[in-house]
Amino acid sequence: MDKQELFICACNSVEHQLIMSYFADEEDREVYCSVHLKPERNIFKRIWKAIKYIFGHRSIYGDFDEFIFKQEDADRLQQIADYLKTCKERKPEH
């Protein structure tokens, strides 16, 4: 990936990060979004999560957290959206 954009959540917690990566000259316009998951700092909560994991417990909702985009990041988001839109060759529909 030669282009990477880091977004920090509007709540300013560096635990809430998105990194969008893509190749600027790639014909197949694909953008990869890496989500940084908030680590649990409390050792007892981590052990409790580990025990639940070992016994196969899964939240029916999955593991979610939210990310709030900042208004000032709109231009960078637009650049990525424009990159996706300017497809050099249309891929056949599946």
Ligand SMILES: [Zn+2]
């Ligand atoms: Zn946040």
